[in-house]
Amino acid sequence: MHRARAMWMVLGLAHLAACDGGLRVPNPERDPCTEELVTLRVEVVDAQGGLVSGAIVTATNTDTGHSVTSTTSERGVTTAVNEDIGPGRVRLTALGGTRPSDSAEVVWTCDECHCTPEPSSVQLHLRP
Known part of the structure; x- marks a missing residue:
């Protein structure tokens, strides 16, 4: 009787393994919450629409006051x-030399692992 039950269990598990390529165990070394950070693409252009390298971009979280400052690439x-x-x-602003940009706003929403910006990219226009 025990052999019959054991045989049916083995056959049932074999059937499951054949259907989806085998049993899968989550890999504890791969944590999706530690993967690459989500970034916001910020592009700075002059009044004529040309890309501005070396512009200083400042992003400030209006709720917390946390701020990040960076410089644009040659692109x-x-x-x-x-x-x-x-x-x-x-709130995002840019400064290209002595010319400031108008500000733009992005809203970051978070889940249990990552925060995502809306919109996912921003273009800041320097004033003439």
């Missing part, structure tokens, strides 16, 4: 503003 872009800024509204 006029920075991705230094990331989810470490925290959830809530973030």
